[in-house]
Amino acid sequence: MEISRIRALRGPNLWSRHTSIQALVQCDANESAISLLPGFEARIRARFPLIGAMRPIGYEGEISVAHALQFAALNLQAQAGCPVTFSRTAPTTDVGLYQVVVEYTEEAVGRRALELAEALCNSARADTPFDLEAAIAELRELDEDERLGPSTGSIVHAAVAHGIPYRRLTLGSLVQFGWGSKQRRIQAAEIDSTSAIAESIAQDKELTKQILHAAGVPVPIGRTVYDKEAAWQAAEEIGLPVVVKPRDGNQGKGVTVNIVTRDHLEIAFAAAQEIGRAVMIEKFITGHDFRLLVVGDKLVAAARREPPHVIGDGKHTVRELVDIVNSDPRRGTGHATSLTKIRFDEIAHARLAVQGYTADSVLPKGARAVLRNNANLSTGGTATDVTDDVHPELAARAVAAAKIVGLDICGVDVVCETVGRSLESQGGGVVEVNAAPGLRMHLDPSYGKGRDVGAAVIDTMFGPGENARIPVVAVSGTNGKTTTVRLISHLIGQTGKRMGMTTTDGVYVHGRRVDTGDCSGPKSARNVLMHPEVDAAVLETARGGVLREGLGFDRCDVAVVTNIGIGDHLGLNYITTTEELAVVKRVIVQNVGPGGTGVLNAADPNVIKMASACPGHVILFAADPHIPAMMTHRAQGKRTLYREGNQLVCSEGALVERLELSGIPLTRNGTIGFQVENAMASIAAAWALGIDWNTIRLGLATFVNDAETAPGRFNVFDYKGATLVADYGHNPDAIQALVKAVEAIPAAKRWVVISGAGDRRDEDIVRQTEILGEAFDGAVLYQDACQRGRADGEVLGLLRQGLAGAKRTKEVEEIRGEFVAIDTALARLQPGDLCLILVDQVEEALAHIVQRISESKT
């Protein structure tokens, strides 16, 4: 078995909506059916008993080693705790070559699981040992490292439940919600509207108390001192008992509570000064530690926190008691469980010493030994949910504290006897406020009910029904994609939205090109959706990216498929038929969001079949309204768009909207058939988005499609009285459409300049000139810059072959070099002639043509 071309499908893809690892697996003759490998199944089951049936439901063919790999990779992840269920093995046209697809939740885990699965299969074949436990432990650990922590995870989970798209921006806890100008960010339990100043205030406990005190929130009064004389003086003024703590510390380091003597105070002062020079002396308020979580203007959770402690039974030593507590299976070591093991370290020993115990003291029955000052879960503390007990007055004070400091997510630390009464009535107080508080103690408290605080955070960031999405239109098809993308973008842009657009020419944001080259893949789509100045996006979605990585978005509002025709790039990536190509292009249609729309070309049999795969509405378009699919769709009162004379008709039940083709300059009064189709697709997309008709009309009328704005898209020039049409068409369908379009332009003699791209199938290259031979009097064939692995002259030969039996083409020239070819054709032209130039290096060739035209005028 040989595994190659491992890819991560990071968005919805050919196979499913799940993120998946995809690999090509070459099996030799024996491996194609494990029944031919004696003992293999038994050995693999012995090594990994939970590998499962290894037979997909309903599959009756041979089980190959590729299938074993599939189920091993999936179930290894499942055993490591990853919630994955989807996997697939598909044979290709090559014998013994399979595509194996396995869902992942973390890419690194998915990739590693595939490696481990391969090792497992190999060990089963070679009958060598495989350490299953180690493999699962490794995956489990990797998953814990990779996946979001519990606080961030809970918020992201709530976002997903609201239909809000998210994207991690770092390996850490920085996450973006939503797209474009609607995007928001969180980092752990902090949201982007949390001000840096509020965070700084929260870090300065004294300043916090001063500000809270000003606002009438009860706080233990205190003050800052810098030497131990002043510390004692302050303690006497405030009144004993007092707390001593570093002013700018965190996590309870250097804090000593309940100080009643000068000696104790001085020790505590020295401990606090190890953290920072400024030390706070504060009134010690007695009671329990509570953490109140305020999100927005609501108290959403409250927990009583206890430091790690043991209670004596009169028999065991402290050390033994700690071991007994730690043997609780709920106590883990990381952040994943609701309890963490008590750390029995130096700090614990020191804390014990303060209470007069050592590790080996046998605690009297009922005696309590505290092992740490703070109640953090990560050091073995516990949290008990008390949300439902909180007195409204106390809650109001916690909310006020958060508001006054300016934190929209705030952990308010309160000390009081009970949360069931107001702070004022029991002399309790707010001792600290925390930005970016840990949520684990509320999500999964040690005792009591868990609270969905992630949902509360999402509710405060997004209004009801808001999902932070911007309108997204995906466009796929064989021809006309770029023009359609540009026109749709122009139509939506009429509503004042700042448009982001990906095309094969680059990425455009608000009219500016921000990236160049072929940008029709998922990475460019993601970049546009990341851009903070994009209000709506139109994304050209080429097959390459879909196959390589899946979609760059989880779903779209409108999916437009212009056509499949007889296809383009067939033969690449095991896509050999137009039906298979249609399956790839269908992915955008399958991922139309609820309430979204698929815009489909009813004249193309492969496109019309996609209608059933669309989870939303469907708009069908075709010049001819009498195509059966159009007729039935219309009869059902659904939206169709067709041509009637010089008008385009948009019909939905009894509603009919007519658009004059003369109002769509792109179509040259309806004479260029393929532009009429592009216009129909674009209008349908705008219609699906609810853009009003007058805006659509205005957009159609103002859409410019010349060499400057749309290089290589049917650019028309005048050269010494002859008409030049330059286009980037490079497949039989495009050529057919171009021939139809130029036939509408009257001309004396017709010329064409053409090359063939090396990565097309031979038959497709030949087919192009076959079409041209019917329509042009003369042809200039040239060899383009990019031969993509073909021998010199090979493409020219194919082009010539297509012209062999040409009915019309009499004059044929072969040229090396695009510019020379253009010049050759131009030299032949007489006024009244027409020349179609199929450009290859678009920008350079157009510049060359423009230069020749300007030379001809001087």
Place this chain on the structure above:
Amino acid sequence: MKSIEFLKFVHLHGPNMWTYYSVFEVWTDIGELEDYPSNTLPGFNERLSAWLPSLVEHRCSYDERGGFLRRMEEGTWVGHIVEHVALELQTLTGMPGGFGRTREMSQRGHYKIIVQIWQEDVTKKAIEIARDLVMAAINDTPFDLAAARETLTDMADSLCLGPSTAAIVQAADDRRIPAIRLSEGNLVQLGYGSRQRRIWTAETDLTSAIAESISRDKDLTKSLLQPCGVPVPEGRMVDSAEDAWEAAQEIGLPVCVKPYDGNHGRGVFVDLTTKGEIETAYGVAIDEGSGVMVERSVPGIEHRLLVIGGKLVAATKGDMVAVTGDGTSTIQQLIDSQINSDPRRGGTEEHPLNIIRIDTAARLEIGRQGLDGGEAVPPAGKLVLIQRSGNHAFDVTDEVHPDVARAACLAAKIVGLDIAGVDLVAQDISRPLEEQGGAIVEVNAGPSLLMHLKPAVGKPRPVGEAIVAQLFPGESQGRIPVIGITGSRDTTAVARIAASLLQLDGKRTGLACTEGLFLEERRIQSGNCARWEPAQRLLMNRGVDAAVIENSLVTMAGEGIAYDRCQVGVVTTIDNTELAPEHGIENADHVFKVFRTQVDVVLKGGASVLNADDDTVAEMAELSDGEVIFFSADAASPRIVEHRRKNGRAVVVRERNIVLAAASLEAPLIELDAIPLLGENLDHLPGILAALGAGWALGLSPELLRAGIETYRPDITA
């Protein structure tokens, strides 16, 4: 024995009988010096003006340059001189001199010296130094003025607001937006109550904590900017020398090789073009940090672009220094002849540009170019870079190309900062970045504003104003409605009724009065809270939409008013026999001056609500910048009639009805008998009328005023 003794420092925190500003009122006993005005102290004037020649700028008494020195020659008393010296010392320390005054008290030889406070400790120290200096001049003893000034400068540096914060606060002050300093640091509140905003150096409460943390991570920043089309130095981490060369080829030469998290430029190699150089650089860089980055070398000079609220407001260019070798001179000699000979370079504050010295950074830079320190002799024609960026000395705001400005603004937006200092390397800031390979290298939160406020060369930019405009759009001053109430009687009643009216209007109302400190219905402090500190607490509280503040004579005389200005100032009655000698209020004139402060602080668009039945109070009408609303128990009083003739408003009683009167119109509001508070006697009538006047001044509707008075019970909130 001649001496000047300070009896006490009274800190007036806000507007007071002397001025609108916070001042020290220093009670001073000059003892026998009362008998020695300045002209009688031999050599005193000469000695003092020799120490402080700039006293000639004080225009005192004659309102002309040299005015104060003339007074000294003609004879003035030492209290007055201490005041001027203290102000001058503050000026010399870089603080605007400000307000000063000296007044005799009734006891002979006792004076109040009033000096405006810039920072409490600094001003106090300045006053003390002034006294010592004056005494030294009197006694002709030596005085180390330089040391004293240094003390003051050090104190000012550590205690006053930093320059960036100060510039913002100054800009706020120019727009009459009030400011409260919330910490010993640079945390300042602008505006009051729920309309307040906070700043902390060049961060505001709009500055996102997440954005700040993104900006601290340069690589994360780059990874967010690049996909949006912002030019950055492309690069990646590499894990071996070969990988470094591979990366260099992907990125395009020349490249920069540097440690991932190194510091001080150690192990940083720039402009590398060969495989050998790059692999060698990798070997050094790997020892300096936790990984090695290979990045595109960005040619040009460092620039700092300041973006505020999505707009570019200032830009500076670094002082890049290079010399050209002549084949014979050392680098040090070339620096002296080619760079330091520039007359703009020098070591004093008058020189906009620094003298260039070969410091550690320069030595490192020279070393990178294959030369060994300042003694090396570069070949003729070789350009040697000495300092790559250095101080952002040159203002280039007007030269920035719009595309460059757009890229900087987009970068700030992507990171999520409202105020950002965008570091950008470009050869020519007036051309688009793409065509010169320029790039944004860093986006900083809380950028220093100093380089834009005081560029070494070029125009200072009003960056403080831009920040304030961002926080307070339009004409907003961040004010909540504040009603200030003073007078000799009824003030607590007026305050409580007025607060209940505002509360009824749906505003979360804070009330500071003699009966305590109230937030809405809740009393958060009991005891007398008609004082500066509790009132200040209300203004600091973000949960307060409106504040009602009672000010007693004693508070105003001894502490000052808590707010700089207010919408409504109420004066009930004045009993000018009620003095406060312990606060230096020794006669009727003093009493008047203290009470009038409440009218002085009324905003132009606000209103003074004055008792027309009290002649002393009514006299204050002409002092009000805002409208005057009189109240009176007698609708027919000549003062009311006259006021209404001039289209004035008044709250009056006519035929046992409270009536809202404006010009010739009258609208009966409520019958006296329907007011539960009033009872048999009409003791509370003036208070009710005043509170209604205050509510009316703030635009409360007659219906609400009526309902408020009808339902008001004095015990409700007690």
